[in-house]
Amino acid sequence: MIWFSCKQCGKVHGRAENSAGTLVFCDCGQGNTVPWESTAAEPEAPVAVATPAMPAGPKLEPLSFDPGTAPPPLPRPPDPRPRLRRRPPRHRPDPNFCLNHEGVSSQKTCAACEEAFCNDCIVVFQGSNYCGPCKNYQLRTLQRPPRLSGLALSSLILALLTGPWALGLVGTGNFILCLLALIVCGIALALGIMGLRTIEKTRFGGRSLAITGMVTAAGTAVLSVVLTFFVPGIW
Amino acid sequence: MECRNCGEYLRGEPDRIGARCPRCRQPIYEKKQTPRRAATGTSDPVCALHPMNQSVGPCQRCGILLCGVCRARWHDQILCLPCVQASLESGEAGPEEFRSYRRQSLLGFLLAVGGWMLLLVGAALLLTLHGGKPHPDLALLGRLILFASFVPASFAVGQAAAAIYMRGQRLRLATSGLILSGVHLGLMIGFCLLSAWHN
Numbered sequence: 001m002i003w004f005s006c007k008q009c010g011k012v013h014g015r016a017e018n019s020a021g022t023l024v025f026c027d028c029g030q031g032n033t034v035p036w037e038s039t040a041a042e043p044e045a046p047v048a049v050a051t052p053a054m055p056a057g058p059k060l061e062p063l064s065f066d067p068g069t070a071p072p073p074l075p076r077p078p079d080p081r082p083r084l085r086r087r088p089p090r091h092r093p094d095p096n097f098c099l100n101h102e103g104v105s106s107q108k109t110c111a112a113c114e115e116a117f118c119n120d121c122i123v124v125f126q127g128s129n130y131c132g133p134c135k136n137y138q139l140r141t142l143q144r145p146p147r148l149s150g151l152a153l154s155s156l157i158l159a160l161l162t163g164p165w166a167l168g169l170v171g172t173g174n175f176i177l178c179l180l181a182l183i184v185c186g187i188a189l190a191l192g193i194m195g196l197r198t199i200e201k202t203r204f205g206g207r208s209l210a211i212t213g214m215v216t217a218a219g220t221a222v223l224s225v226v227l228t229f230f231v232p233g234i235w
Numbered sequence: 236m237e238c239r240n241c242g243e244y245l246r247g248e249p250d251r252i253g254a255r256c257p258r259c260r261q262p263i264y265e266k267k268q269t270p271r272r273a274a275t276g277t278s279d280p281v282c283a284l285h286p287m288n289q290s291v292g293p294c295q296r297c298g299i300l301l302c303g304v305c306r307a308r309w310h311d312q313i314l315c316l317p318c319v320q321a322s323l324e325s326g327e328a329g330p331e332e333f334r335s336y337r338r339q340s341l342l343g344f345l346l347a348v349g350g351w352m353l354l355l356v357g358a359a360l361l362l363t364l365h366g367g368k369p370h371p372d373l374a375l376l377g378r379l380i381l382f383a384s385f386v387p388a389s390f391a392v393g394q395a396a397a398a399i400y401m402r403g404q405r406l407r408l409a410t411s412g413l414i415l416s417g418v419h420l421g422l423m424i425g426f427c428l429l430s431a432w433h434n
Contacts (some may be wrong), residue, residue, distance in 0.1 A: 101269070112254060113254060113255045120270055123284070123304055124316070125316050126320065131304075132254065132262075132270070135307065139307055141250070142290075142323070160386070163385070167382060207401075210393075215420070218306060219385060223385075223427055225429050226424075226427045
């Protein structure tokens with residue numbers, strides 16, 4: 001026999017061993033789930049164990065085929081109306097009891113969903129307590145493919161755009177345009193370095209793009225200076 | 236996204252919502268599963284970490300028995316959490332990352348070869364001008380191809396360097412790509428400097 005107390009009025013109920021997990025309504029109206037093991041002491045005075053009454057069976061009568069004595073036709077059922085989908089009310093679990101095992105008192109709190117659980121529903125991962133679904137979610141997050149770093153992409157685009165610019169400067173000797181190209185190359189180089197540092201520290205991807213941006217920016221900077229001032233009129 | 240339990244429509248970033256529905260507090264991404272209690276007095280296998288829970292199988296690395304709460308899917312394997320933690324700390328790459336490293340090595344090498352081919356075509360075009368009468372369009376095309384070979388070489392350096400840095404597979408291929416593209420870029424810049432010094 002499993003003994004447990006009502007969560008609202010404290011009345012002690014008893015149910016058979018095989019009824020664990022079923023919902024039992026107390027006299028006060030509170031619904032209680034029968035726990036897996038006794039959570040209350042067995043009362044000295046015997047408590048009446050509820051035994052569900054057998055439902056009344058259908059009334060069996062002999063059929064009559066005589067049209068004169070046939071029963072009146074049944075009234076038509078009302079027109080079916082579209083049934084509105086009713087969502088269950090907002091669930092506010094009792095923090096003193098485990099969310100999975102309503103009859104078991106809670107001992108730990110999940111670090112992600114902040115719900116209370118018993119020791120058997122909690123695992124420790126990376127130094128924090130997690131329930132099963134939150135642990136699975138954390139693991140999925142860790143296995144997610146890394147997002148492309150915006151800094152790395154910007155570095156590459158800037159460096160690639162500066163290339164044609166540097167080629168356009170060949171033999172012009174234009175100091176201002178060359179300086180501008182060098183500044184853009186410097187920005188691309190700085191973005192590439194920042195992108196690499198971000199990729200190292202966080203779960204971002206795009207290391208190859210950052211390296212390509214840095215190499216292109218450095219090469220373009222050298223070519224800009226050389227082609228602008230020292231290679232006149234190669235076109 | 237809709238909660239599978241209560242039908243609540245969930246808006247916003249999944250990371251902010253978390254793994255449980257804010258309305259019914261049931262799991263959003265998986266079925267509600269209450270850990271099965273091990274029956275007392277039977278020889279049912281129980282979880283190594285939660286002795287009250289029935290085991291659902293062993294860890295595929297260390298072999299300890301796991302319950303539904305401990306069981307973790309990590310890189311297509313069913314593992315216990317200490318094994319997952321060890322994998323995380325050692326920086327072990329998953330199958331997707333392995334494929335990515337292999338792709339980077341191959342791309343690095345192919346781009347380096349492509350860059351060299353462009354360089355050789357451009358150089359061949361320029362060398363043909365020395366023999367006879369210089370054709371201005373051909374010379375322009377040769378120089379454009381020569382400078383265009385800079386782009387695949389830069390990409391090759393990026394791909395190969397990233398593959399070598401992550402110690403992925405096909406390291407020889409990545410190293411070859413890096414050396415080829417590095418020599419290519421060095422030649423390009425050297426060619427320009429030589430041209431500047433010559434003029």
